[in-house]
Amino acid sequence: xxxxxxxxxxxxxxxxxxxxxxxxxxxxxxxxxxxxxxxxxxxxxxxxxxxxxxxxxxxxxxxxxxxxxxxxxxxxxxxxxxxxxxxxxxxxxxxxxxxxxxxxxxxxxxxxx
Numbered sequence: 001x002x003x004x005x006x007x008x009x010x011x012x013x014x015x016x017x018x019x020x021x022x023x024x025x026x027x028x029x030x031x032x033x034x035x036x037x038x039x040x041x042x043x044x045x046x047x048x049x050x051x052x053x054x055x056x057x058x059x060x061x062x063x064x065x066x067x068x069x070x071x072x073x074x075x076x077x078x079x080x081x082x083x084x085x086x087x088x089x090x091x092x093x094x095x096x097x098x099x100x101x102x103x104x105x106x107x108x109x110x111x112x113x
Contacts, residue, residue: 005045012038025098025105029091036084040077047073 012034019031047070099105 005041009038009041009045012041023106023108025095025107028107029088029095032091033084033088036080040080040084043073043080044077047077 016031016034016038019027019034022028022031095105102110104111
């Protein structure tokens, strides 16, 4: 399972970098989103998920930390998803405004002749 997850993260990162180097603005935005998703998967995979384990300590006393889930990576990924969605929406609005002003979605603002 670790190999599949590592390959998925690597493919998403490589695809995102390839799309970042494209000359169209929409492809750049999709590339940034793919890299964001790859980073979220990486952070989430470092969180050491456990099945049927409570996320926080139930009793106020000292407990065995190996029996509990770490809620921090889950909270970070959830926050990153929300921020990533807002940034993608902002980028799309800027893309539409730039396309309306220049007439093209090329990152340089003009097509190559």
